Amino acid sequence: MNEYNPQEIEQKWQQRWQEAKTFTASDDQASKQYILDMFPYPSAAGLHVGHPEGYTATDILSRFRRMNGFNVLHPMGWDAFGLPAENYAIKTGVHPDKSTHDNITNFTRQIQSLGLSYDWGREIDTSSPEYYRWTQWMFLQMYKNGLAERKKAKVNWCNTCQTVLANEQVVDGNCERSKDPVIQKDLEQWFFKTTQYADQLLEDLDTIDWPEPIKLMQRNWIGRQEGIDLSYDIDGSNEKIVAFTKFPETNFGATFIVVAPEHPIVRSITTPEQEAEVLAYVERTAGLTELQRKENREKTGVFTGRYAINTLTGFKMPIWVADFVLANYGTGMVVGVPAHDERDFEFAQKYSLEIIRVMKTTDGDESPVTELSQVDHNGAMMNSDFLNGMDAQSEAKTAMMDYMEKHGLGKRVVFFNLRDWLISRQRYWGAPIPIIYCDEHGEQSVPEDQLPVVLPTDVDFRPTGESPLALSKTFQDVSCPTCGQPARRESDTMDTFVCSSWYYLRFCDPNNEQEFASPDKLKQWLPVDMYVGGAEHAVLHLLYARFFHKALQDFGFIPKEVGREPFAALRNQGMILGEDHQKMSKSVGNVINPDDVVNEYGADTLRLYEMFMGPFEDTKPWSTKSIKGVRRFLDRSWSAMQQPAGIKTTPDLQKTLHKTIKKVTNDIEQFKFNTAISQLMICLNAISANPEFVDEQTQRSFLQLLSPFAPHLAAELAELQGYGQDLFASWPKFDETLTQDDSVQVAVQVSGKVRGTIELSPDADEASARLVAEANENVVKHITGKEIIKVIYVPGRIINLIVKG
RNA sequence: GCCGGAGUGGUGGAAUUGGUAUACACAGGAGACUUAAAAUCUCCCGGUCAUUGACCUCGUGGGUUCGAGUCCCACCUCCGGCACCA
Secondary structure (H helix, E strand, C coil), rough: CCCCHHHHHHHHHHHHHHCCCCCEEEEEEEEEEEEEECCCCCCCCCCCCHHHHHHHHHHHHHHHHCCCEEEEECCCCEECCCCCHHHHHHCCCCCCHHHHHHHHHHHHHHHCCCCCCCHHHHHECCCCCCHHHHHHHHHHHHCCCEEEEEEEEEEEEEECEEEEEEEHHHHEEECCCCCCCEEEEEEEEEEEEEEHHHHHHHHHHHHHHHHHHHHHHHHHCCCEEEEEEECCCHHHHHHHEEEEEHHHHHHCCCCEEEEEECCCCCHHHHHHHHHHHHHHHHHHHHHHCHHHHHHHCCCCCEEEEEEEECCCCCEEEEEEECCCCCCCCCCCCEECHHHHCCHHHHHHHHHHHCCCCEEECCCCCCCCCCCCCCCCCEEEEEHHHHHCCEEEHHHHHHHHHHHHHCCCEEEEEEEEECCCCCCCCCCCCCCEEEEEEEEEEEEEEEEEECCCCCCCCCCCCCCCCCCCCHHHHHHCCCCCCCCEEEEEEECEEEEEHHCCCCCCHHHHCCCCCCCCHHHHHHHCCEEEEEEEECCCCCCHHHHHHHHHHCCEEEEEEEHHCCCCCEEEEEEEEEEEECCCCCCCCCCCCCCHHHHHHHHHCHHHHHHHHHHHCCCCCCCCCCCCHHHHHHHHHHHHHHHHHCCCCEECCCCHHHHHHHHHHHHHHHHHHHCCHHHHHHHHHHHHHHHHHCHCCCCHHHHHHHHHHHHCCCCCHHHHHHCCCCHHHHHHHHHCCHHHHHHCCCCCCEEEEEEEEEEEEECCCCCCCCHHHHHHHHHHHHHHHHCCCCCCEEEECCCCCCCEEEEEE
């Protein structure tokens, strides 16, 4: 018998598959499956064990679908632009293009050593001019259609990275990458108007098969809220206060107004007496970072000297400026109802503003509100004229909104949390934004036939806060597309998330030089049927890609037939922790390198182990000991499958085989790889117990079932046994009747407690089941002398005898 | 604070969705083969008490039910997201 030598056979089969182009997708079949991994950023650290988890899952699914007759598109590529390569260049002087491509070479070697069935003919690299040419082209389409816009705005700035960041890239007030505090800067920047798609991005979530928690996170991020913009006259001014609120029903209790310091109205309404104080406050708060604002929870504010009139009550509401009101949320102005809002209460208390209760809260309290714990906005209205007695959150809210709209005092509005996507980056290693500025003609698109705008090489990477491209002579020498006079190029590059927002489209037609992808090819493959990756992309990448898909479809570049969503189904792999149950990290020293595992145990063992560890979506710790058990299973499969096939099988073995076919088939569909593997182990145990009764059919089926998980081993055994590789052109079928047991163990309960088990046919009737149960020796002593008053019988599961006395 | 997810043997985890809790593995114990070890194979393996058996056990405490890991209520712990959001 041959020795199982994984390193040898794995290399051999990988080579054969590559030479035979076994996994090349063809573009002309109807039953398609597009199975996609989130493509990796090729970091210098190489592959970590988290990568193969997702890649193995999609590989199993791809091989399984192919065996079931599907035409599968399963590609791989590189999300190659990004800050780490540039930071590395600053430190070492190695050009990002070089380090990135060295890393890609290493990643390719590592990924290929796992025997994954990618169609390498479709490999893409977002940093190649052939790719980013289309990234730039897409920017121009966004521009042409009014979805890309340059505007001055308060933006997030990271001092360490020396660049602006998107809203989504700010985590707890810190830069997602450097973890350093983000400060606010007023800058002119490029935005994609994601907000124009807020409604659709929200609604279409209902049409896709994604994990509910991920959908919920997107819903919360988009943050749709219904409310009303209330207008108030200002005493002694022609301007108006417009305040957004979700709780207009409390408006009889409104006693003051607060405006964000950044709001332009502050300057125009402040009275001369208050001017100095207000300006000083505005200046002081403007300099604060997000973090400082967050740390300083103590409310501060300054009176503008002006009053707005509460139309309902005639109350003169003082207008204050305070930084707890955010300029970019709602209208940047808030109506203060201190009795029924905690923030308003704190502010009113600090500055001795009037507090009027307008609700008997759910705890029955209707005394004056003097403590924070009394503040609540649920209950029955009081002190509120026509609202009195109504429930605050239902009747009263609607009645008040109706009243306000009818009298021209307010307008119902829908407000979203989502902001436009800031895509400019003052960095080098990204796709240049294809815009030219001319003194005479202003902002100009680079003509499409001049794409790509190639990244120059004569560049100093060191971040100065200005884009490195601005300092390149060769890059800046350009003439205006309209008048031909000297002009200058936009020197910012695009956020790398722009590149990754459309790569799934390029895989459909990766070598097309006329279009980013032809409509026919898009029609052939879209949408992605299964998309797999880490949950860290819950909002960023997945939201942006959805936005791109919708926008490009509306521009007419993606056929309508493929639907409004790019990823029909999504699964997230769980994180793999170190053996110490800690997050893997270099500094802790608990990092497992996939190369080492492949060298020691083989790729099939690594694949099988990562799938066997636990549920796909769960976080789970690595265990070097457990991996040996998986290798043992492959060793035993290796020797069992090399036995000469027996003439006939046993009914028991056949039953186990058919149960296994059924379970493995269903489990793969449901991403329950761990239980699929345990069933394969059960099957092998049965095979090993009856070596002389393992017939050819059993061997063939077992190898077929094993092949998506351990493809090299299965291929080698098929060859050794003379079954040929055609074996893997089909998936075994199970016979439902052969998966049924003839007799089953049924538990006998007496008054709900298990007292014994009996053997019965699964369709035995209650009378005969009861007869056998009552005769069971372990049961008898619990029922003698007692009356059986009720019997509950679940065929094939339990029989429960309820006794009295 | 608000919104999600999770809590099962010494360990990773199973449990046909309300029906015999601990499948499949790992670790551990005993034995076989071996001069020996490794490898391999066979058996045992949640806890307490005990004579054949009984009782307890799925984060904690209640509840619904003939029957609850699974459903309901309250609470505890861990992980993830959001957060002066009007």
